[in-house]
Amino acid sequence: MRANENLPIAVVGAGPVGLAAASNLVERGVPFAVFEAGETVGAGVRDWGHVRIFTTWEQSVDPASRRLLEAAGWSLPQSNALPTGEDLYRNYLKPLSDLPGFKGRIHTGTRVTGITRQGIDKVASKGRAERPFEIHVVARDGSRRTVTARAVIDASGTWHNPNPLGGSGLPAEGEDRVAGRLAYGMPDILGTQRARYSGKRVAVVGAGYSAINVLLDLTRLAAETTRGTLAWVVRGKNMARIYGGGDADELAARGKLGQHLKSLVDSGRVRLITGFSTQSVSETPEGLVLTGGTDLGTLKLEPVDEIIVATGQRPDLAMTRELRLELDPWLESTKALGPMIDPNIHSCGSVDPHGYRETGHPEPDFYTIGVKSYGRAPTFLLLTGYEQARSVAAKLAGDMEAADNVHLVLPDTGICSTDFEEDGSGCCGGPAPAEANACCVADAVAKDEGKTGCGCGAAA
Structure with missing residues (x-):
């Protein structure tokens, strides 16, 4: 037995998938520690707590977590209901983190800033697997410490690392100068941010489900106030792909989102600009002006008051710089997952069953799971992360039969x-x-x- 076998397993991130990994380790009696940068578990989920997701409660709860909760008297909320992000936190993630098996093992307000092997950098090979992981963390009060672990499960997600406004993947010229009039992700338009967007000219940049949710909220706000105009700026041109599968989508709520938005575009309530790759944003007396490339050359859009950048997220790889990672060269997903999820090829939502083998790296005992395992690909579902977590936990517990016995059936789009x-x-x-x-x-x-x-x- 290696000297570090008695050390705990470090889980980075206390979102749904990080806590699923922890739940599987609890069931197997494997010691662990969870490090969460946010002030509570599920901090990323709470950032979009106002959003109702398109998977039901039955599809949104990890099986191991559910077993632990039900043993403590918890009951699954209405199985076919669609929870909001805040519902997930209050009725699932928070009660889970309060169970005795998690006591003293979840460290919130604790940001992981770097992971390496104790005493060596990524260049050194000799005896690498026998060295424990060295994890550098910063607490909410600014204090720093180093902890050791025998394995690391990175479930830190991508939510806090949004893609920029620029269509090239780099920030658009002027993006930093107008930062106060830009919002990223899914602001709470009908709640805390109502005053900011009420009656305003708003442009939403992006083509995923975040953009669709934002646009639907903005149209509702405009209808309530009878003021405001909406522009939807999309880099692609294939709207059939963006609007989704409609009635053919096996997740009914997901299918309805795109079709609802299509009806708003068709009615003229949302002005659609396709084939536009943002190059710059400038502040003029008339408002913010987006300039971008199109098939016909450079185009300037009509001025707006606010811009919401819903262009997705990407993984932050800084903390793993001293580890030997193997990533897909364009998605920044784990390398094995890249061909399964490449949006240039696949849009169906189906992904082959996969577990520890596809989420591992050349760095022994280091795994990337959850949405971060998908890198920049936009099609991740919680069901995927839960099966990844189960397989990885089984592998680290030494149960290779369970680790290899992966099952994953995802609803088609x-x-x-x-x-x-x-x-x-x-x-x-x-x-x-x-x-x-x-x-x-x-x-x-x-x-x-x-x-x-x-x-x-x-x-x-």
């Missing part, structure tokens, strides 16, 4: 595409027959054959 052309013509051979409950020809054929998942790559 209803958009089944590989090599999806901008006009939508590349979708798996064209649209499905009208009578088929499928998103394209290949999907219809696959379902006729009794397969599950996206028909473009469905497995029996």
Whole structure:
């Protein structure tokens, strides 16, 4: 047995997936410590606490966590109801963290600033696996300390590291100068931020579900106040892909989001600008002006009062600089996951079952799980992270049979595409027959054959 086998496992992040990893370790009697930068567990979730998610309670609770909670008398809220982020915190994550098995093991207000191997940097190879991990943390009062661990599970997420406004992946020119009039992610438009956006000209930049939720809230606010204008700025041009699968989406609430927004665009309540890659933002007497590249050259948009940047997030890799990571070169996901989730190829939501093997790295006993394992890919669901957590915990507990026995069935989006052309013509051979409950020809054929998942790559 290595000298560090008696050390705890460090879990970075106390969101839903980090706590799922901890729950699996509790069940297996494996010592651990959780480090959370926020002031409470689920701090990232609470940042968008006003948002109702499109997975039900049944799909949003980790199985191991549920077993621990139910043993303590907890009951799952209405299984088919859709919780908000704050619901998840108050009725799930907070009660979970208060269980006896977590007592003294969750350290909130504690930011991990760096992880390395004790006494050596990433260049050194000799005896590397035998060295414990050295984790540098900063507490809320500014004090610093170093802790050691035999393994690390990085479930720190990406929420606090948003993509910039610039369509090139770098900040747009002027982005820093107008920072006070930009908001990133999903501000609470109908709640704490109502006064900021009421009656204003607002541009929303981005094409994912965060952008859709923001736009729907803004249209509701505009209807209530009978004032304000909305512009939706999208880099892509294939709106069929952006609006989603509608009735074909196996998550009904997710399917309705895009279709609702489409109706608002069609009615003129939301002005849509497609094929626009933001280059700069400037402050003029008339308002903020976005300038970007289009197929027809450079274009300046009409002035607005506020801009919401809903362009997604990316992983912060700074704390792992001294570790030997193997990442997908463009997604910054774990390398093995890259081909499964690349949005340039896949949009179906289905991902092959995977666990510790796909979330590990050349650095022994270091795993990236949760949304951070997906890097910049936008299709992560909690169900994925929970299965990752279970497999990794089993591996670290030495139960290789359980670690390798991975199962993951994700609800399809209803958009089944590989090599999806901008006009939508590349979708798996064209649209499905009208009578088929499928998103394209290949999907219809696959379902006729009794397969599950996206028909473009469905497995029996």
